Amino acid sequence: MMDIVPQIVAGAFLFAGAFFLLAGAIGMNRMPDLFTRMHAASVGDTLGVSLMLIGMVVLGGFTLVTVKLLFLLAFLLFMGPVASHALAAAALKAGVKPILAGKQAGGGKAEGHKPRKKSAARAATSGGGKP
Amino acid sequence: MIAAALFAVLAAMALVLVRALRGPTTFDRLLAANSIGNGAILVLALFGFLTDRPEFLDLGLTYALLNYVGIFAVLKFFRLGSLGAEAEADKS
Numbered sequence: 001m002m003d004i005v006p007q008i009v010a011g012a013f014l015f016a017g018a019f020f021l022l023a024g025a026i027g028m029n030r031m032p033d034l035f036t037r038m039h040a041a042s043v044g045d046t047l048g049v050s051l052m053l054i055g056m057v058v059l060g061g062f063t064l065v066t067v068k069l070l071f072l073l074a075f076l077l078f079m080g081p082v083a084s085h086a087l088a089a090a091a092l093k094a095g096v097k098p099i100l101a102g103k104q105a106g107g108g109k110a111e112g113h114k115p116r117k118k119s120a121a122r123a124a125t126s127g128g129g130k131p
Numbered sequence: 132m133i134a135a136a137l138f139a140v141l142a143a144m145a146l147v148l149v150r151a152l153r154g155p156t157t158f159d160r161l162l163a164a165n166s167i168g169n170g171a172i173l174v175l176a177l178f179g180f181l182t183d184r185p186e187f188l189d190l191g192l193t194y195a196l197l198n199y200v201g202i203f204a205v206l207k208f209f210r211l212g213s214l215g216a217e218a219e220a221d222k223s
Contacts, residue, residue, distance in 0.1 A: 007132070014132060
């Protein structure tokens, strides 16, 4: 009787984690741009992985397994944003442009110059994104 | 329950693998590789729970460390064109 409560809680956490992982994976295939794809991937990499690890913590109880899972969770939560930042910085430096960079008046990229702006706007209208 | 979660993780990894194969730039593939690495950590942990052998978690921890070190190494390579050894040699 007391055994079924952690099972249900862990199942709920695992289900939520699986939902976010699948949502992130589908988003990575549907997004039009590298930077929007990073946005979709971060959903799966933070929420999906954390919820699944928390579900396994509930399943594991107070053992060494839980400690290892919490270390894994802390490491992933530290390193995920760092890796995302490094990836975005490297992509910008290598010349990958966000396709919506030319659309905003002042808030776009600083070094986006004229001929690039036109093609970027054309790509954005075909891609269909935020206003 | 655990088997269902394992199948969900494997399905997500397959979808991300499609992006890794299709990705137009190198950074898309690198992003997909990072996500696949996170999925592999989850697969290791879940498989450990499924077979009641939690020592797979140690492999998961090691895989997480190696995954991030590898991602940073590849990113630095694509950013600088090398791993930065000669730039540091110039500085000193």
